[in-house]
Amino acid sequence: MLMKIDANAFMPMEMPVMTETHEEERLMLNEIYELLAQEPLDAELIDTKLDALLHHTEVHFERENRNMLIIEFRPYPVHKDEHDMALSAMKAVINQWKLNRNLKVLRAYLETELPAWLQQHIATMDMITARFLKMYQDKGGELDFS
Numbered sequence: 001m002l003m004k005i006d007a008n009a010f011m012p013m014e015m016p017v018m019t020e021t022h023e024e025e026r027l028m029l030n031e032i033y034e035l036l037a038q039e040p041l042d043a044e045l046i047d048t049k050l051d052a053l054l055h056h057t058e059v060h061f062e063r064e065n066r067n068m069l070i071i072e073f074r075p076y077p078v079h080k081d082e083h084d085m086a087l088s089a090m091k092a093v094i095n096q097w098k099l100n101r102n103l104k105v106l107r108a109y110l111e112t113e114l115p116a117w118l119q120q121h122i123a124t125m126d127m128i129t130a131r132f133l134k135m136y137q138d139k140g141g142e143l144d145f146s
């Protein structure tokens with residue numbers, strides 16, 4: 001069965017730029033799911049797409065972290081912690097996959113664990129963060145989503 005993350009799976013944010021970033025990752029994941037269901041498997045191409053996903057996620061988290069610091073957001077350490085843990089999990093799974101080519105483990109992570117994490121993180125940490133970033137911006141504050 002081909003896995004797909006639905007278009008409405010991730011809660012929209014009060015900061016459209018954050019919604020766009022999450023949407024990009026949803027599309028990247030859906031593209032990877034197609035590669036994971038292919039036979040024969042193109043492991044090299046999967047590696048490339050996984051590296052791109054990791055890079056995108058790093059930039060995504062850094063941008064949120066940076067803007068939380070700009071607005072001196074109190075829950076910053078908690079939110080950043082979730083990012084750090086998710087990122088090290090992603091790195092570990094990708095490295096393992098490159099070493100052992102265990103498709104079952106990779107699929108369990110990409111198709112179950114990661115989307116569940118994203119959905120939950122977006123609906124909690126990101127939702128409240130976006131709300132405070134928007135309030136800061138509405139009061140004339142400058143954010144940095146470069």
Ligand SMILES: [Fe+2]
Nearest residue numbers: 064121125126
């Ligand atoms: Fe986040």
